[in-house]
Amino acid sequence: MILNLTNYMSGTVRVCVRGAMPEKFINLCIAQHIFLWGITKIDDDFYVSMRLTDFFRIRPIARISRVQIHAISHKGLPFLLKKVKRRKMLLLGAIMCFLMLNVMASYVWFVDVIGLKTLPSSRVKEIAYENGLRPGISKDSIMAKQIEKEILVSMPEVAWVGVTLSGTRAVIEVVEKTMPKQEDKAPANIVALKDGVITEYIVLAGQGTVKKGDTVKKGDILVKGIVPEQVMTNELGQPIINNNVPQVIKANGIIKARIWYEGYGEAELSTPVHQRTGKREMAVLVDIGSNQLSLKRAYLDPNASFEHEVVYKKLPFWRNSGITVESTINIYHEVNTLWVEKTLEEARDEARSKALASVQSIIPETAHVISRNSEVLQTSETNLVRVKVSIETIEEIGQSVIISNQ
């Protein structure tokens, strides 16, 4: 390895030795500490490799051993340098390329903002831009600490910000504050969200309009957002009629009600299942500009049934700016249709789980389920099993609705 390297550095020459006593030439070379290698003999001619520095020392040896020396080939650094000397622009180009790479890499070309949830990234970028972080600026002139400070000061919604440089990309990482929800103090009524029978009724603020055990409909006012009137009586026991307009407030209270949900699901006793046979046909279309070219047509068996899949391929826009080139591949998978039979129980379970799933999505998570019933409906269709599911829950039904000023 090191020997090869030193040989490369000093340059090597392969010579043809022709004459009376080539063996003597080799012996003399060895005696003179001239290293030779790859000595071969082809038709009375010796071919020998040696170092370039040794090549200039063999003239006296050649004369003594009466041989003629011809250089055949040469390789190594000295010869490469000689070649480069003749082609100076090549070297200049290589150096320019390296320099350009170095110079270009010392600028910021992209500014990215990550970690934002609600704030617009344009605002962060704007502040960064004003403080000198913009594409095309030298990396050395970026004062990351100052930019961080500036963003923090001018955007109070930001909890932490970090500016890091990775390559030619500047990344502004932002962590937003989680602000506490501001409670709405506007006057409001509590209105029923769903139909139901009230099971728990506690008014914390406002005037109650219903009582426990009442049946309410969706949209009924449960608690009015006004200050409850104190019924004043005069000394005769007659109520004093207060003509003041009642003061509006935000009603508050805990109202729970018993609510019924109904869901419905059905399942077939025998269902078709499509199974791919593995056979497929492909049709390839290529759009070039406004022309459409069919590269491959699909030949489909008219008796078989197929699943159709479309694969749409498009070059990235920056390579597709001139004429648009797009391709559409239609794949037709041949399918066999199998009828899978189910028992009545299986079909019923499936229908029930469908029915439950349809109801489950409208029941809120906080609801407390009291009972769950399911019944199979009798139908005239023999292939169908229909199941009705009814669920009874107790849940919060109050919803604040702002009183509109009239």
Added chain:
Amino acid sequence: MQRQRNGLQKLAGLLEIPQDIVMDLPRITMLGNKQLLVENHKGIIEYTPSLVRIKLSQGELIVKGSGLTLGNFQAEQILIEGTVREIQYDT
């Protein structure tokens, strides 16, 4: 001469000195039949791709084979590469 040589050999054995240094013998290292390294030789007498004759302090070493090439990467060494079939001492 012969007695002196025998005495030297005995002395070398007694002092555990490598005999090739004391007695000016060639050291031959073979790597399968691919490479043959001869140290402490006195030059090449004849070279063809099928025959190499190397002069030693006493007599010569004849290497027969095919596609033989020579090289020396250090002084007083000869490296024969190729397929070696036969090595013979000729005194």
